[in-house]
Amino acid sequence: MDAILLQILNGLDKGGAYALIALGLTLIFGTLGVVNFAHGALFMLGAFCAVSLRELLTLSMKVKDESITFFDAYKEVPYLEVWFGETGTMIIDLAVPLSILFAIPIMLLIGLAMERGLIQHFYKRTHAEQILVTFGLAIVLQEIVKAYFGANPIPQPAPEAVAGSANIGALFGLGDSVVYPWWRLVYLAFSGVVIAAVFAFLQFTTFGMVVRAGMQDRETVGLLGINIQRRFTIVFGIAAVVAGLAGVMYTPILPPDYHIGMDFLVLSFVVVVVGGMGSLGGAVAAGFLLGILQSFASMNEVKSILPGIDQIIIYLVAVVILLVRPRGLMGRKGVMEG
Amino acid sequence: MAKFDTGVSRRNLLKGGLALSGALAAPTFFTRHAFGADFLNNPGNAASIKLGFNVPQTGAYADEGADELRAFQLAVKHLNGEGDGGMLNTFSSKALKGNGVLGKKVEYVTGDTQTKSDAARASAKRMIEKDGALMISGGSSSGVAIAVQGLCQDAGIIFMAGLTHSNDTTGKDRRRNGFRHFFNAYQSGAALAPVLKANYGTDRVAYHLTADYTWGWTQEESIKNATEAVGWKTAAAVKTPLGAGDFSQYITPVLNSGADVLVLNHYGKDMVNSLTQAVQFGLRDKKVNGKDFAIVVPLYSRLMAQGAGANVKGIFGSTNWHWSLKDEGSQAFVKSFGAEYGFPPSQAAHTCYVQTLLYADACERAGTFAPCEVVKALEGFEFDGxxxxxxxxxxxxxxCFKKVLVVKGNENPTSQFDLLEVVQEVPREQVTYDPNIPQFAGDLGPCNNGA
Known part of the structure; x- marks a missing residue:
């Protein structure tokens, strides 16, 4: 029971990341009709917003390390600590949550620039061409990050207050054996809040209503005198922010490198396809579902029966679902067909 | 009019001619080193020689790779008589004079192994064929080291392995042209088991997480054998992909496995990630079977300790060398490296520096760069300092057979580098084994001069 609860949590955690990326992918596909292979790169750029902010906050001066006597050793002391003492240390400790505020405007700008500068020229082109150009863009973005930050993962510690683990077992009366890291719980809650916020935005605001109408019938909405294109551009920006925030929050779980987005992109596409192209709810549900399945597949009991199943389970499920339900779990008729 | 049709057109004739000249030229490609050279990349009368340093500059072991490269550069400096000479002053062999090797200035080329065997082989091949490297050194992944060692053997070049800890490097995959100064997984087990017994007792259940390649497999086997010999049981041994990043799905099953010790057969960034995540999952604060849960990292390095921060405190492991050693040689090296880079060297840096010196010294003593003569000079060589x-x-x-260090994450570090505390210097006799025990049985084969 304990093991199952822990694997469910692990799965929800991974699923949270998949769902956030898949949600953005589906939003862009549903509104603009673009298959965006650069979406993983947006996740990566978000993660590097966190890296950049930490680098800014920890700009340091070199101070001689007196404890080393037989050669000149230097310690790097951040200016923030020199100037503000404990308060400075606290600000650095909060680098990841602060990066959320830092990443929102940056990711929005990147998203808008990407859509206006490149993607809009490919609306009327085939999906194959869209895939090629966005994939190319992803590689360019990766290489820029690699050139500047290097190829190696850069660890981003979670704030001290949530660095340990929570005793979940006690909550459910399962004893002390079920503990789970606080930050992973924070990530899970965060992904839930962001997903809810996106749905609420689309469901309960006039802007969202127009966007949904545009997704149903773009032409009619245009005939009503609404500049639907401008709204779709903003939706692209929002999708970029969602992917970016998913990246920021994931950094304490997995130290980011330039390739982190690509690792998630492939899985997220499988998530979108399983969920059903163009279905927002499907993307979210499939994200969590596949995350949990992947977690269970990596249990020793399962692997002892089917060795290596943890590496292929997602693709296996995708094949089965596409054979049984070619439109995916919640796919609508007419999307990506004909 | 008679019609002449020989069946040979001008175009066919040209094609045939080209093929023929290609065929005639081909043998010279294979034998070009045979003229005036009795071994591959013979420098002849050139004023300098080139060494090839093949290290991971990207991937899970990139931190170790960067430090290895620093050490190589320092070794080259010292060989050429620049700087303070480092361990050349303490080395028991006095053949090296600080004027290069055999009077030739030492130069070097570098390559990025990317912690991948195919990339490592490609860059070693480039250094041998294009740059004319006489010796290849480097490592940090045993899979890579074994692949490059095989390539050097086939090419006829000496391979002085850098950091490689798998038993196979000098076990079943040993080669006549390859040499390893670094210790191995079997020696880690032999050194570590008595210390683990003394600290954790004989009634323990271990759970292994193992990097899924040659080094991980041999380390898991060695540590398992050594700990089971002191009475421990093994609950499970689970393989994890190299560079997995997120180990949560492998760590959660440990919590309810009944094990009270987690053995992390991981190295580099993998170890930093798995240890950090194990601590995040509360393993260090856990009590199982009435005992405090323990984590063991059989192969430790200061760089990893630095990456994992406070998580390493009190955790046992073994290491080939540590900068805090007080012998004359270690002190000279640390002083020299520290003055150059502002921090002490890692064990990866130490072994690479030593290997470069040992190669140069062997050439000097052999009086030639010919690989088979260098092999003879190194085989059975006793040294100190x-x-x-x-x-x-x-x-x-x-x-190489020498002392092995058992270390522990320092509970009360006195400086930013004082992360590991040397618990015991295990004597050479305790970590010496028969070269043909089943885990190691292999064949060096013949030496290859490459010409």
């Missing part, structure tokens, strides 16, 4: 006490390069398997 390079940081690990009296050391033997055993002729039977090209493995």
């Amino acid at each position: 390079l940081g690990n006490g009296p050391t033997l390069y055993r002729a039977e398997d090209h493995q």
